[in-house]
Amino acid sequence: MKKNILKNNGFQTLLASLVCIVLGILIGFLVLLMIEPSGAFDAIMSIVKNFLNYSRANLQIKNLGKTLVKTAPLLMCSLSILFSYKVGLFNIGAAGQYVVGACASLYAAIAWQWGWLPCLLLACVASGAVGALVGAMKAYFNVNEVISGIMLNWIALYVTNMILGNVKAASNPYTRVLAEANKSAILPTMGLDRVFGLQYVSIAIPLAILFAVLVWVVMNKTKFGYELRATGLNKNAAKYCGMAENRNIILSLAISGALAGLGAAFLYLTDIEQWKCTVSAVPQMGFNGIAAAFLGGLSPIGTIFASFFIQHITEGGTQVDMTMYCSQISDLISAIIIYLCGFTAFLKLAMNKAIAKFESKNAKERSTK
Amino acid sequence: MLLLIQYTIIFTAILSLVALGGCFSEHSGVINLGLEGTMVIGAMGGALLMRMLPDGTPVFLIVILVILISIVVGMLYSCLLAVSAIHCKADQTIIGTAMNLLGVAVATVIVKAINLSINPDDPSSIVQYVAEKQAFLVNIGDFEFNWFSLIALVALIGSYVVLYKTRFGLRLCACGEHPQAADSVGINVYKMRWAGVLISGMLGGLGGIAYIIAGASEWKFENGVAGFGFLALAVMIFGEWKPHKILMAALVFGFFRALGNVYSGIDFLSNLNIPSAFYTMLPYIISLVILVFTSKKSRAPKAEGIPYDKGVR
Numbered sequence: 105m106k107k108n109i110l111k112n113n114g115f116q117t118l119l120a121s122l123v124c125i126v127l128g129i130l131i132g133f134l135v136l137l138m139i140e141p142s143g144a145f146d147a148i149m150s151i152v153k154n155f156l157n158y159s160r161a162n163l164q165i166k167n168l169g170k171t172l173v174k175t176a177p178l179l180m181c182s183l184s185i186l187f188s189y190k191v192g193l194f195n196i197g198a199a200g201q202y203v204v205g206a207c208a209s210l211y212a213a214i215a216w217q218w219g220w221l222p223c224l225l226l227a228c229v230a231s232g233a234v235g236a237l238v239g240a241m242k243a244y245f246n247v248n249e250v251i252s253g254i255m256l257n258w259i260a261l262y263v264t265n266m267i268l269g270n271v272k273a274a275s276n277p278y279t280r281v282l283a284e285a286n287k288s289a290i291l292p293t294m295g296l297d298r299v300f301g302l303q304y305v306s307i308a309i310p311l312a313i314l315f316a317v318l319v320w321v322v323m324n325k326t327k328f329g330y331e332l333r334a335t336g337l338n339k340n341a342a343k344y345c346g347m348a349e350n351r352n353i354i355l356s357l358a359i360s361g362a363l364a365g366l367g368a369a370f371l372y373l374t375d376i377e378q379w380k381c382t383v384s385a386v387p388q389m390g391f392n393g394i395a396a397a398f399l400g401g402l403s404p405i406g407t408i409f410a411s412f413f414i415q416h417i418t419e420g421g422t423q424v425d426m427t428m429y430c431s432q433i434s435d436l437i438s439a440i441i442i443y444l445c446g447f448t449a450f451l452k453l454a455m456n457k458a459i460a461k462f463e464s465k466n467a468k469e470r471s472t473k
Numbered sequence: 474m475l476l477l478i479q480y481t482i483i484f485t486a487i488l489s490l491v492a493l494g495g496c497f498s499e500h501s502g503v504i505n506l507g508l509e510g511t512m513v514i515g516a517m518g519g520a521l522l523m524r525m526l527p528d529g530t531p532v533f534l535i536v537i538l539v540i541l542i543s544i545v546v547g548m549l550y551s552c553l554l555a556v557s558a559i560h561c562k563a564d565q566t567i568i569g570t571a572m573n574l575l576g577v578a579v580a581t582v583i584v585k586a587i588n589l590s591i592n593p594d595d596p597s598s599i600v601q602y603v604a605e606k607q608a609f610l611v612n613i614g615d616f617e618f619n620w621f622s623l624i625a626l627v628a629l630i631g632s633y634v635v636l637y638k639t640r641f642g643l644r645l646c647a648c649g650e651h652p653q654a655a656d657s658v659g660i661n662v663y664k665m666r667w668a669g670v671l672i673s674g675m676l677g678g679l680g681g682i683a684y685i686i687a688g689a690s691e692w693k694f695e696n697g698v699a700g701f702g703f704l705a706l707a708v709m710i711f712g713e714w715k716p717h718k719i720l721m722a723a724l725v726f727g728f729f730r731a732l733g734n735v736y737s738g739i740d741f742l743s744n745l746n747i748p749s750a751f752y753t754m755l756p757y758i759i760s761l762v763i764l765v766f767t768s769k770k771s772r773a774p775k776a777e778g779i780p781y782d783k784g785v786r
Contacts, residue, residue: 139586194566241761246768248710250506250566254703255757255764262750385696391574398567427593430585432695436578443553443571446563 111459113452117401120451124399124444125413132437140428147424151434154420162301169300171412171419173376176312177202179411180367181393183319186402188249188360190323192336195357197238197253198364199390200260201231205365206372206379207264210279213289213373214271220289220373227369228362234260235361239354249357257386269381278378291373308370313408315363320404332356364390388435392418395438398445414438475615476735483687485720485727486625487680491705492712492719493632494676499714500636501669502649502662503558504778506569508677509702510576511547513694515678516685517580518546520692521587523605535608536620539682547678548671550576555670559663562780573702580694601691609686621683628676633716645669649774652781662781680705700757704730707760713772725763730756 109115129152136144150157155167181198188195195201208230212218218226234256241247273280282290291306299305323329335342335352343349367389371377392414400410421434491508498505505511519539526535553572557563584598611618636642647655648665656662684701685692708726712719733752736742 135582139582140590194570196570241765245765246771247761247764248768250570251703251706251710252761252764254700255707255761258700258757259754259761262754266748266750385699391570394567394570426596428589430582430589430596430598432578432581432585436575436582439571439575439578443557443568443575446557446567446571447561450561450563 111456114401116452116455117403117406117448119455120448121399121401121406121410121445123451124441124448127444128437128441129417131440132433135436136429136433143425143428147429147433150423150425151417151420151437154416154423157420157423165299166301167419169302169305170376171415172300172309173302173304173306173374174371174419175412175415176308177367177371177389178392178396178415179312179316179408180363180370181390182396182400182407182411183316183404184360184363184367184390185393185397186400186404186407187319187323187363188356189397189402190336191332191352191356192339193239193242193249193353193357193360195235195238195253195360195364196250196390196394197235197256198360198393199386200253200257201234201361201364202368202390202393203257203260203264203386204234204361205231205368207260207267208365209289209369210372210379211267211271213282214280214285217286218289220291223289223373224366224369227365231365231368232358232362235364236354236358238361239357242357243350243353257390261383261386264379265381265383268379272381273378277382278380281378282373282375289373290375291370304374304376306374308374312367312370315366316404316408319363323404364393367393388418392438395442395445398448399441401448414441474739476738477731479617480687480731480734481724481728482622483619483683483727484730485723486619486622487683487687487701488705488708488723488727488730489625489629489720490621490676490683491680491702492709492723493628493716494673494680495706495709496632496636496673496712496714496716496719497645497676498554498669498673499709499774499777500646500649501666502652502774502776502779502781503554503666503670504565504569505551505554505670505673505677506566506706507551507554507572507576508569508673508680508705509698509700510573511550511674511677512681512684512698512702513576513580514550515543515547515681516692516698517584517600517681517694518678519543519682520600520602520685521584523602524600526605528604532608535605539605539608540624540679543678543682544675545678547676547681548674551670551674551677554674555667558780559666559670562782565778573697577694577697580697584694598694599691600694602686603690606686606690619683619687621679621686624679624683628679629716629720636716641668646774648781649776652776653783653785656783666781677702704756704760707764710771710773711760711763711767713767714774726756726760729759 133148136147155164158164181202184198185195205227209223209227212223212226238249238252241252242249268279271279291308293306296305297303331347332352396407396411396414400407417437418434421431495505495508519542522539522542554568557568558565581598584600588595609620644660645665648662652662684698708722712722733755736752
């Protein structure tokens with residue numbers, strides 16, 4: 105008998121994600137309609153089209169490059185969320201670990217004049233340490249990782265503002281531009297900048313994809329990954345089988361933190377953006393990572409596409425008509441998508457039930473013939 | 474010093490309100506991580522109403538209307554959690570996180586849209602309520618008494634009575650400890666959980682409006698409520714999910730939060746020359762330390778966060 109494609113788990117996940125996207129955009133459109141009906145259609149189209157809004161080919165590719173530059177850190181953040189979620193931990197602290205990564209890499213680059221590779225490594229270590237702290241508190245003191253993560257997000261933000269305030273430009277609240285402060289800290293581009301006609305396109309993008317593949321390999325093909333997934337599925341069973349539960353919790357959150365920190369370095373070491381030392385809210389990047397991770401069906405490979413999509417609509421959001429709407433409409437769509445992703449399991453269950461009903465009905469008809 | 478007491482009281486009140494919200498929801502078996510978002514939405518409802526009310530509105534009416542609208546908006550918003558967590562077995566952590574992000578996004582979009590429609594040159598997400606704010610304050614000498622302190626006190630006593638002395642409260646707690654057992658004696662678990670989440674939305678919305686009124690006379694909604702909803706959850710954990718202990722926990726946190734607001738006015742502290750960022754961080758650091766010491770022996774309701782499944786034994 106031919107296997108029903110609807111029964112395939114991967115296909116169901118994809119379908120559920122597509123439903124989330126469509127519903128998310130639809131609700132976003134309704135909100136736009138409520139604010140100002142006349143421009144709503146144009147606005148939702150510019151969000152969905154993003155770089156395709158430009159008519160000239162070279163501008164299109166340049167803006168695609170810009171989206172990709174920001175996709176790399178988002179992908180790293182969503183890998184971070186995904187990695188810890190496989191162990192049954194929800195690392196909402198990724199947003200703060202991202203901030204720590206930005207702090208470490210920028211401070212090393214500007215104050216100590218380090219090259220790009222040591223800067224990346226430092227970001228990795230610093231954020232990994234924060235992740236490990238969350239893990240240790242969870243493992244040894246049973247502190248809810250979501251609450252400690254949020255507390256550390258705010259602590260990280262204030263500490264970062266304080267530290268990076270020492271390396272900021274004289275005339276504005278941003279950190280110094282790397283092109284002037286320390287050229288050697290800018291990530292190498294390996295010709296990618298010429299392909300896109302944008303000097304910020306660097307090896308960060310292929311590296312991020314490489315990390316996605318790496319995470320997939322670690323999760324699915326190694327003993328360590330197996331232990332992590334086992335701990336996530338049933339903590340007690342894993343413990344009973346002799347897996348070091350506490351060690352796994354701390355290690356997975358440390359790796360998760362390191363991934364988020366690398367993400368920040370991938371953004372700030374391209375020099376496309378500088379850290380604003382007066383910023384009063386934790387950057388959205390880490391939270392969007394949650395959206396991308398769940399939208400990608402919690403698979404590292406699916407996350408690559410989901411990250412691109414989320415960044416695509418976020419960038420598109422900056423192109424809506426600012427006299428009527430605001431760019432936060434994309435944040436709203438991302439938030440709705442996360443909300444809907446909470447229903448994925450329910451949706452799959454409903455799908456399987458419907459299929460089973462349909463099949464039993466078919467079987468009945470066949471037997472009566 | 475008087476200022477410190479004044480701020481400690483109001484922050485304690487807000488933290489208790491929101492922590493009680495979390496407490497009701499968790500006792501019914503649903504983790505409400507979306508309190509932060511509920512606060513933002515409640516605050517937005519109240520702030521917008523304050524701006525829209527005509528100038529001559531009586532003080533009493535302002536207070537009642539603003540409180541009512543914040544409660545209603547907060548309850549409506551918490552339906553997002555109730556529907557998904559009670560009926561669709563959704564992961565409550567994801568839903569809560571989504572609600573926090575959504576709260577800030579919705580508030581920003583709505584406030585910006587309204588600001589733009591009033592004045593096309595004003596794309597900010599700020600709502601001002603300088604005059605209306607006074608309705609909530611009573612000056613006793615130099616001391617500003619805020620009506621929300623009284624409301625929080627009533628809520629605390631009320632919660633204690635409801636949770637421990639009424640049939641409803643005991644049934645609610647049963648649903649959070651062992652829903653199957655509760656169901657077997659004829660309690661409708663779904664209804665009880667709805668009640669828990671709605672009460673939590675009500676208190677969350679109330680806490681939200683209280684928070685922005687205590688802080689300033691205008692609010693920028695892009696910033697949300699700066700992790701205050703999560704501080705309240707920390708208070709709830711520290712308070713062992715019990716109203717009278719929540720008050721004690723809220724006092725500790727409220728004091729450190731107030732210190733950040735007024736330390737520059739206290740000679741002894743401003744002479745120490747510690748950067749202001751340290752005081753801003755203080756409540757978060759304290760909460761981390763306290764959580765480390767109190768989470769080990771968690772007294773959380775046993776069935777919290779687990780979707781109710783009638784078929785499970």
